Amino acid sequence: MKFNSQDLKKALGKTLVSVFNDGKFCGAQLATDTRAMQKGDFFVPLKGPQFDGQHFFSQALDSGCIGFLFSDPLAEQIRKRVQQQQVAAYQVTDALQALHQIAVWVRKKIRPTVIALTGSNGKTTVKNLIGWILTQQYPTLYSKKSFNNCIGVPLTLVALEKGITHLVLEMGMNHAGEIEQLVHLADPDIVMVLNVSSAHLGNFPDFKALVAAKAEMISCSRPDTTLILNKTLRKYASFKKIRRRKRLEFGSKDSSLFCSCSKVVQEGFRVKMNLTFKGDTFSVEFPGLGVHNAENVAAAAACCFFLGVDRDTFIKGVREYTMPEMRMQPVALPNGAWLINDAYNANPASMKAAILALDQMRGFGKKFLVVGNMNELGKNSRELHQEVGRYVRNTSIDLILSIGELAKEITNEAFKGDGKAALHFEKKEELSRALKEEVKTGDVVLIKGSRTNQLETIQQFLCNQKGIPYV
Secondary structure (H helix, E strand, O other): OOEOHHHHHHHHHHHEEEEEEOOOOOOEOEEOOHHHOOOOOEEOOOEEOOEEHHHHHHHHHHOOOOEEEEOOOOOHHHHHHHHHOOOEEEEEOOHHHHHHHHHHHHHHHHOOEEEEEEOOOOHHHHHHHHHHHHOOOOOEEEOOOOOOOOOHHHHHHHOOOOOOOEEEEEOOOOOOOHHHHHHHHHOOOEEEEOOOOOOOHHHOOOHHHHHHHHHHHHHOOOOOOEEEEEHHHHHOHHHHOOOOOOEEEEEEOOOOOOEEEEEEEEEOOEEEEEEEEOOEEEEEEEOOOOOOHHHHHHHHHHHHHHOOOOHHHHHHHHHOOOOOOOOOEEEEOOOOOEEEEEOOOOOHHHHHHHHHHHHOOOOOOOEEEEEOOOOOOHHHHHHHHHHHHHHHHOOOOOEEEEEOOOHHHHHHHHHOOOOOEEEEEOOHHHHHHHHHHHOOOOOEEEEEOOHHHOOHHHHHHHOOOOOOOOO
16 A cells, blocks of 8 residues: 555554654555665564664665654664655654554555465465455455565555455464464454464474464454364364354365365376365366365365355466465476475475375376475474375385485485385585486476475576575
């Protein structure tokens, strides 16, 4: 949304402490990164464990910002530049809190239908799929990246413009209370929970507490909110006890559900399936890898059909969808082999789903699996890595390569008995060179690990890109 000075001060509400310089402006967009700032933007300097946006006021002024928020006292040099350049400077108690306040104000002003979804796996894929399909029929906004935390969600909200009728948000969490905060910001009309697995289990006392944190999506939303839930969530008390008038379920092989998928097969780089909605069964092709994506498509269908999207629009939208980067993303390598980049994140459920997708690929040469650590799994971390290793044993994968102390548990377990050929490396550069020696035309490589592993640098090496940082 583009702000004028009066609207922005209204939006700030009680977070506005004082006005150092009341520069009049209109048509300003909010920016939190001076590196991407445009002339006429309004700067919101956020703070984090390793950065402080208030250290970049000079850069913001150099970029032609129309104004900024501040909480700490301004340096004399900045005060002089503010007055000389007639820039608006508003003092607030906390910049992030102010951003949240502005986001709530914008959401109330624009009043779109807000869809919010969460889950241990598939959030970005489903959010993008719903957003992409809704744009075929309605003016829709959805974040193009994984903007799913206390910064990303409000930044998406403040990007709303007049005329937008639908907003699709994903909501992530590492700790209890995070989804509650995001729900209060977005005030969703439709909430979706895709699944719950052991992702981030290390941040909770037990799995029951993790499930309860996911259930905040429902318990903290309005009583008249429509719920769209995976049928597998029935087994959890945190979801079973919630009663709402509008509760829709999706899942697999159950035509009694609001929407379900069946007869799912992987053919090349596409997943083919049947969807059943209100007794009507039809075929859909999803341009991605992994039969687990069939439930993602069913979830998107449940939401889109509830909102009135017609069947043909949905089928066409799914067929033309493009997978997000680093999520089962096929990449053609220079030597005629294929790489599947699923390096954005990993937990035991998503790791097994990716391995199954690789196992089911037909018409290729050798199959290589590159794994990194799965982080934030807590006291059972080593056991969960070993479990993945045992899962690999009965697949058609030819060679496993690992990087990271925990990932070593996967290769060790897969190597036992009549297991797979497995190699562990201490450095990514060594792993990359060994992999490049082994991979030939027609082969396929899957890379999978938590975000901190940055396994995408392996793709860069195999694609002969220069200046690769092995971190």
